[in-house]
Amino acid sequence: MTTPQTLKGFRDFLPETMTIRNKVISTLKAVFESYGFAELQTPTLEYAEVLTGKYGEEAEKLMYLFKDPGNRAVGLKYDLTVPLARLMTQYPDLPKPFKRYQIQPAFRAENTQKSRYREFYQCDIDTIGTTSPLADAEILAVISDSLSALKFSDFTIRVNSRQILFDLIIKSGISSDKTFTVLQIIDKLDKKPRTEIEVELASKQVDQLQINNLFSLLDTAQPDPKLQEIIDLGIKLGARNVQFSPFLVRGLDYYTGAIFETIVEKPKIGSITGGGRYDQLIKTLGGPDLPAVGTTIGLDRICDVIADLNLWPNLPKSPAQVLVAIFSPDLYSPALKLSRSLRESGVNTELYPNPNIKLDKQLKYASAKNIPFIAILGPEEISQNSIKIKNMQTSEQQNLSLENLKNYLEIRN
Amino acid sequence: MTTPQTLKGFRDFLPETMTIRNKVISTLKAVFESYGFAELQTPTLEYAEVLTGKYGEEAEKLMYLFKDPGNRAVGLKYDLTVPLARLMTQYPDLPKPFKRYQIQPAFRAENTQKSRYREFYQCDIDTIGTTSPLADAEILAVISDSLSALKFSDFTIRVNSRQILFDLIIKSGISSDKTFTVLQIIDKLDKKPRTEIEVELASKQVDQLQINNLFSLLDTAQPDPKLQEIIDLGIKLGARNVQFSPFLVRGLDYYTGAIFETIVEKPKIGSITGGGRYDQLIKTLGGPDLPAVGTTIGLDRICDVIADLNLWPNLPKSPAQVLVAIFSPDLYSPALKLSRSLRESGVNTELYPNPNIKLDKQLKYASAKNIPFIAILGPEEISQNSIKIKNMQTSEQQNLSLENLKNYLEIRN
Numbered sequence A, B: 001m002t003t004p005q006t007l008k009g010f011r012d013f014l015p016e017t018m019t020i021r022n023k024v025i026s027t028l029k030a031v032f033e034s035y036g037f038a039e040l041q042t043p044t045l046e047y048a049e050v051l052t053g054k055y056g057e058e059a060e061k062l063m064y065l066f067k068d069p070g071n072r073a074v075g076l077k078y079d080l081t082v083p084l085a086r087l088m089t090q091y092p093d094l095p096k097p098f099k100r101y102q103i104q105p106a107f108r109a110e111n112t113q114k115s116r117y118r119e120f121y122q123c124d125i126d127t128i129g130t131t132s133p134l135a136d137a138e139i140l141a142v143i144s145d146s147l148s149a150l151k152f153s154d155f156t157i158r159v160n161s162r163q164i165l166f167d168l169i170i171k172s173g174i175s176s177d178k179t180f181t182v183l184q185i186i187d188k189l190d191k192k193p194r195t196e197i198e199v200e201l202a203s204k205q206v207d208q209l210q211i212n213n214l215f216s217l218l219d220t221a222q223p224d225p226k227l228q229e230i231i232d233l234g235i236k237l238g239a240r241n242v243q244f245s246p247f248l249v250r251g252l253d254y255y256t257g258a259i260f261e262t263i264v265e266k267p268k269i270g271s272i273t274g275g276g277r278y279d280q281l282i283k284t285l286g287g288p289d290l291p292a293v294g295t296t297i298g299l300d301r302i303c304d305v306i307a308d309l310n311l312w313p314n315l316p317k318s319p320a321q322v323l324v325a326i327f328s329p330d331l332y333s334p335a336l337k338l339s340r341s342l343r344e345s346g347v348n349t350e351l352y353p354n355p356n357i358k359l360d361k362q363l364k365y366a367s368a369k370n371i372p373f374i375a376i377l378g379p380e381e382i383s384q385n386s387i388k389i390k391n392m393q394t395s396e397q398q399n400l401s402l403e404n405l406k407n408y409l410e411i412r413n
Helices: A015-034 A057-061 A081-090 A133-149 A162-171 A176-190 A194-203 A208-219 A225-236 A299-308 A329-344 A359-368 A379-384 A402-412 B015-034 B057-061 B081-090 B133-149 B162-171 B176-190 B194-203 B208-219 B225-236 B299-308 B329-344 B359-368 B379-384 B402-412
Strands: A045-047 A065-067 A073-076 A098-107 A119-128 A154-161 A242-244 A258-266 A270-277 A292-297 A322-324 A349-351 A373-376 A387-391 A397-400 B045-047 B065-067 B073-076 B098-107 B119-128 B154-161 B242-244 B258-266 B270-277 B292-297 B322-324 B349-351 B373-376 B387-391 B397-400
Touching: A015 A098, A015 A119, A015 A133, A015 A299, A045 A081, A065 B065, A081 A098, A081 A119, A119 A133, A119 A299, A133 A154, A133 A225, A133 A258, A133 A270, A133 A292, A154 A162, A154 A225, A162 A176, A162 A208, A176 A194, A194 A208, A225 A242, A225 A258, A225 B329, A322 A329, A322 A359, A329 A349, A329 A379, A329 A402, A329 B225, A359 A373, A387 A402, A397 A402, B015 B098, B015 B119, B015 B133, B015 B299, B045 B081, B081 B098, B081 B119, B119 B133, B119 B299, B133 B154, B133 B225, B133 B258, B133 B270, B133 B292, B154 B162, B154 B225, B162 B176, B162 B208, B176 B194, B194 B208, B225 B242, B225 B258, B322 B329, B322 B359, B329 B349, B329 B379, B329 B402, B359 B373, B387 B402, B397 B402
Parallel strands: A154 A242, A322 A349, A322 A373, B154 B242, B322 B349, B322 B373
Antiparallel strands: A045 A073, A065 A073, A098 A119, A119 A292, A154 A258, A258 A270, A270 A292, A373 A387, A387 A397, B045 B073, B065 B073, B098 B119, B119 B292, B154 B258, B258 B270, B270 B292, B373 B387, B387 B397
């Protein structure tokens, strides 16, 4: 190989990117755990028969299926839901409702595009084992708190119900065998004008009267009492910007009740969560007969947007708050001592490792690594029992005692 | 399939296990970052040619190599060092020294045994791009701080140098072409008595005089000045229990200078870290010519021991600090309000989702999930403007005002 490379659709996360990812993940985890959701992880590999025959042929073309060194048919996980179904069967005694979140990579050999990767992180929050509307409402509150915690304040949580859509299609006179065809077409209303959608519906033998009926019913639709209860409970739990959206379909066929989607307007991210109630899916996937409700959050997209738009400019770009420079080879020992003392006070401190390198090169190193401060102990500082501290961004520098330096660095960071 | 299963050597991490793992990982990360090591992650899959031809035939038998859906030859990562070498070539402009830590799964189709898994976590800390002894010393300090932070106080960090071993073998009269054979045999001294080791050496045509010479030289060996400097610097940086151990070999052939190993005596874990200086390896693995020093920490083993011996009994076993129970269906709303109010005060609060379930079943649920407290709002409490709080472990219960309840839960946890 000439130059070694990562596979297309796979990524290295360099330290600066990791800082953003870690902050996003810890922010989300804190919200999930505040509602009592607990973390779960499942293996990267599963038996192929756990993965296949679940989501249809198209999905299976994207799966990484292969033989392991012991000739077992295995596969990389395609999502977090199939392993969850497997797990619920394997551990029947888990107390229900089982409230879990899971943040792990999944693998799909898709065509790559912006914010779409072959190894991508899924971030799923689900409540398994209850049909209570409070569980649905809690998902709305978790989404709202999550986006607020990420400082995405301008969002709308769209809510609809599969049952409402089914009822309106029947009411409009369309025969029930066309339900999913019609839903799939309506689902494109976000991307296409209504006139185009009408043409598409007509091409599927839905007549103009039925189309008119359907749109007029959708335009004036109201939540049914069950969905209204979920919305009301969600708002009581603190969910903001919840909006009944009768045109919301959500692509996947497996939803059985409420469906949710979140659009973030600012920054302009678009759809960032998708979920709903799926009372049959876990059984269909080979698990026990357990109702469930949950959402997925688009973690990779959130991280990409925060990085691309520099939304968190104050996030430390380096784990070290300060670089202790080495003034000259003979002043190695006081620098080392200073680094230990700062570290023991809770200041993340990198000690420049080489006493034979000139000071200006050490400054360049601090700058390249985005370390915000550099501490220097030269002969003058040592004789005055002080430390020179330089702010790498403003170039300000001052001499401080050790105690004042500790306070200064702790306050600054 | 009758009952779906995980693959042998692969694990689900249920919530209680995740709690321990998360705590171990966050404890270690805090130590690594306090020295300025930054987190890196690389993909699960690499091109097969990145992975193969690096560690010999035996290693390759254990690799998960396969064709992806696009017919590319790919493989699951076997360790974190080969991807690091690939990365150092791909990003030549990373400021050096590049100090990174990486905590990610690696995959080896090994025979499974206790604390040895086919998907296992590696936890590597390395400084790339400097030969300074301070970098070696810092690894000793990081190991020491890490074990102290994990509350493993009874440990020994064994230190030796490949150069010292090479020199003593020559000095004892053994021909230099037998160096690695002799090292491999001496390496077993931890597991076998010296007499057996002598027999094994004799079987490799090392004569008795040479054997006697070698052992007497090893018994009286002293660190060379370079190793002594590393030890001294390590101690100055805060490393505890560092011990020169002339019999320490470390299996891998690629070490070129200092070698380290940590034995934890209490709890009786045995070897928990291994590392050293490897100035040629990154180049050998296809990377640029960069010296490096680092260590790996046995994360899975640490987590297993903490769980098996219940070393962290006070670690919360549930994300929720309190379960808000629902006294009766008509008292649903005050319970919901209470859950929100506690959550907003920073108390992780699970609300029981179903108002139609009897109170004693809700108590059992809290107990099964190890939620330490349960809060109950019955008619009496509501009329008194108080909340009943029950400690699930002691069965103590008392009525508190909302403010006092918040303080009580925050202080307790």
